[in-house]
Amino acid sequence: xxxxxxxxxxxxxxxxxxxxxxxxxxxxxxxxxxxxxxxxxxxxxxxxxxxxxxxxxxxxxxxxxxxxxxxxxxxxxxxxxxxxxxxxxxxxxxxxxxxxxxxxxxxxxxxxxxxxxxxxxxxxxxxxxxxxxxxxxxxxxxxxxxxxxxxxxxxxxxxxxxxxxxxxxxxxxxxxxxxxxxxxxxxxxxxxxxxxxxxxxxxxxxxxxxxxxxxxxxxxxxxxxxxxxxxxxxxxxxxxxxxxxxxxxxxxxxxxxxxxxxxxxxxxxxxxxxxxxxxxxxxxxxxxxxxxxxxxxxxxxxxxxxxxxxxxxxxxxxxxxxxxxxxxxxxxxxxxxxxxxxxxxx
Numbered sequence: 001x002x003x004x005x006x007x008x009x010x011x012x013x014x015x016x017x018x019x020x021x022x023x024x025x026x027x028x029x030x031x032x033x034x035x036x037x038x039x040x041x042x043x044x045x046x047x048x049x050x051x052x053x054x055x056x057x058x059x060x061x062x063x064x065x066x067x068x069x070x071x072x073x074x075x076x077x078x079x080x081x082x083x084x085x086x087x088x089x090x091x092x093x094x095x096x097x098x099x100x101x102x103x104x105x106x107x108x109x110x111x112x113x114x115x116x117x118x119x120x121x122x123x124x125x126x127x128x129x130x131x132x133x134x135x136x137x138x139x140x141x142x143x144x145x146x147x148x149x150x151x152x153x154x155x156x157x158x159x160x161x162x163x164x165x166x167x168x169x170x171x172x173x174x175x176x177x178x179x180x181x182x183x184x185x186x187x188x189x190x191x192x193x194x195x196x197x198x199x200x201x202x203x204x205x206x207x208x209x210x211x212x213x214x215x216x217x218x219x220x221x222x223x224x225x226x227x228x229x230x231x232x233x234x235x236x237x238x239x240x241x242x243x244x245x246x247x248x249x250x251x252x253x254x255x256x257x258x259x260x261x262x263x264x265x266x267x268x269x270x271x272x273x274x275x276x277x278x279x280x281x282x283x284x285x286x287x288x289x290x291x292x293x294x295x296x297x298x299x300x301x302x303x304x305x306x307x308x309x310x311x312x313x314x315x316x317x318x319x320x321x322x323x324x325x326x327x328x329x330x331x332x333x334x335x336x337x338x339x340x341x342x343x344x345x346x
Contacts, residue, residue, distance in 0.1 A: 001032040001033065001034075001035070002032060002033040002072075003030065003031075003032055003033075003072050004031050004032060004033055004071070004072050004178050004179050004211040005029075005030065005031035005054065005069075005070065005071060005072065005179055005211065005213070006030055006068070006069075006070040006072075006077075007027060007028055007029050007030070007050070007054070007067070007068070007069050007070075008028050008067055008068040008069075008070070009026050009027075009028055009066075009067040009068065010024055010026070010027045010028070010050065010053060010065070010066070010067035010068070010069060010081075011024060011025060011026055011064070011065070011066040011067055012024035012046075012049050012050070012053055012058065012063060012064070012065055013063070013064040013065075013066075014062065014063055014064075015062070015064065016284070018284055019284040019285065020064075020284065021283045021284055022235050022283050022284075022286060023046050023049040023235055023283060024046045024049050024050050024053070024235050025046070025234070025235035025236050025286075026067075026235075026236060027046070027050055027230075027232070027235075027236065027237050028237070029230055029237070029240070031179065031211040031212075031213055032211055033178070033209050033210070033211050034205065034206075034209050034210070034211065035211050035212070035227050035228070036205065036211075036212040036214055036225050036226050036227050036228075037211070037212070037213055037214065037226065037227065037228050037229075037230065038214040038215075038216060038221075038222045038225075038226035038228070038229045038230065039051070039213070039214070039215050039216075039230045039232055040216055040217060040219060040222055040229060040230070040231055040232070040258070041217065041231060041232035041233055041258075042217060042233075042258075042280065043217070044280055044283070045232040045233050045234065045235070045280070046232050046234075046235040046236075047183075047215045047216075047217075047232055048101075048183055048215055050215075050232075051098065051181045051183050051213060051215045053065065053069060053080070053081075054069055054071070054080060054096060054179075054181060054213065055080075055088075055091075055092055055096055055098055055181065056080045056083075056088040056091070056092075065081050066081070067081060068081060069081050071091055071095055071096055071179065072178075073091070073095045073178070078091060078095075093120060093123065093124045093174075093175045093177065094124050094175050094176075094177060095177055095178055095179065096177055096178070096179045096180075096181065097171075097172040097173065097175070097177040097179070097180055097181070098172060098180070098181040098182075098183060099165075099168050099169055099172050099180070099181070099182045099183060099185050100168065100183055101183050101184040101187050102187060102188065103161055103164035103165040103167075103168050103188070103189075104161060104164065104188065106164075106168055107156040107164060107167065107168070108156070109155065109156055109157060110155075111155075112152070112153055112154060112155055113136075113140075113151065113152055113153075113154055113155065113156065113159070113167055114133060114136045114152035114153055116167075116171065117132075117135075117136040117139060117140075117152070117167070117170060117171055117174060118132035118133060118135075118136050120171050120174055120175070121135050121136065121174045121175060124175040125175065133152070135174060136148075136152050136170075136174075137149050137152055139170035139171075139173065139174050140152055140166075140167070140170055142170065142173075142204070143166040143167070143169050143170045143173075143200060143204075144166060144196075144200060145163060145166055145167070145170075161188060161189055161193065162189055162193035162196065162197065165185065165186075165189060165193075165197055166197070166200065169185075169197075169200065169201070169204070173204060173208065173210075176208060177210065178210060178211065179210065179211050179212075179213065180201075180205075180210050180211070180212045180213070181212075181213045181215065182201065182212055182213070182214050182215065183215040184215060184216055184217070184218075185197060185198075185201065185214070185216075186198065186216075186218065186221060194221070198221065198224055198225055201225065202225060212225075214226060219258065219259065219262055220262070222243065222246075223243060223247060226243050227242070227243065228240070228241065228242055228243070229241060229242070229243055229245075229246045231246065231252065231254065231255045231258070233254045233280070233291060233292055234280055234281055234283065234286060234291035234292070235283060235286075236291065236314075236324065237314060237322075237324070238252045238254050238255065238292070238314075238323065238324045238325075239251060239252035239254070239255045239322065239323045239324065240314070240321070240322040240323075241318075241320060241321035241322065242320065242321070245318075245320070245321045246259075247259070249318075249321070249333075249336050249337075250336045251317050251318075251321065251323035251325070251329070251332045251333070251336055252323040252324060252325055252332075253292065253296045253297065253298045253325060253327070253332075253335075254276075254292050254295075254296075255323075256335065256336065257274075257276040257295070257296075257297075258276070260273070260274050261273055261274060261275050261276060276295055277295055278294055278295040279295075280295075281294070287308070288308070288309060288310075288311070289305075289306065289307050289308040289309045289310055289311060290307045290308075290310075290311060290312055290324075290325075290326065291311070293307040293308060298325075298327050298331070298332075298335065301327060301331060302326045302327050306326045307326050310326070312324045312325055312326050317329050317332075
């Protein structure tokens with residue numbers, strides 16, 4: 001496997017008048033060519049903050065970044081945290097590109113689709129206008145937009161939501177990046193269009209051998225396209241493993257709670273869906289112990305007061321399967337097996 005991305009002990013903090021917001025608190029992950037790695041979690045868990053960090057899109061005057069984000073290019077590794085603005089500009093589009101959340105508002109309404117795609121291409125390639133137009137038509141055709149020579153002259157309001165998302169994918173891939181960050185790529189799209197977009201991303205990944213970093217709260221999307229999964233809560237990764245590990249052998253109570261709050265992906269669940277009680281902690285004043293302890297149904301089974309006093313470490317409980325929890329592994333395995341047997345609605 002060709003390594004494309006290494007994130008090592010990344011901390012992203014936003015100073016405010018009320019205190020420091022620790023949006024990302026020591027996350028580490030890797031991404032290889034041809035692989036899809038998902039980051040999942042509820043709103044405010046740090047998913048999008050992590051993805052924006054990879055592109056260096058945080059205002060450095062208002063953000064503290066510590067750790068390492070290594071983007072591996074053909075010329076060598078570049079650390080996004082420590083590199084200068086010029087190096088960042090060279091990375092964006094050519095090495096790393098991003099599909100943003102909302103296709104309805106990501107395109108400028110006053111400029112044609114062709115103009116917007118051509119601008120993204122010429123910033124990196126320095127191509128002529130005629131060559132850029134040819135490339136735009138090629139990309140629209142590649143992402144499945146009919147009559148690309150005609151539609152390249154049209155405006156965003158003339159495209160449906162699904163077609164706009166295809167345009168955003170074309171824009172992200174127009175310079176052949178090695179890494180594609182897809183931030184909620186199916187948000188606001190109906191189920192049929194979601195399936196088409198996910199299928200398109202998989203096809204393009206095979207063609208370009210890209211690594212995809214998928215940011216989502218939709219575990220159904222994760223089951224469809226991801227190879228490995230990082231489950232985030234309160235700025236930390238609480239579980240990491242393969243898709244089968246996460247769905248069939250969950251070892252972190254938060255992951256079990258997430259899965260039990262949605263219908264079973266495989267339609268086996270017969271029980272009622274259950275929401276995780278309570279609210280996530282404030283990222284300004286995180287608890288001293290486990291951030292999930294106040295919402296965890298297993299905290300009472302932990303001997304002593306470690307859940308309240310000691311933050312658990314991310315431990316490799318099984319080969320390639322990591323979890324962050326004080327509860328004994330045997331007890332978590334029993335709970336995960338019971339959960340999986342009920343199809344996600346334990």
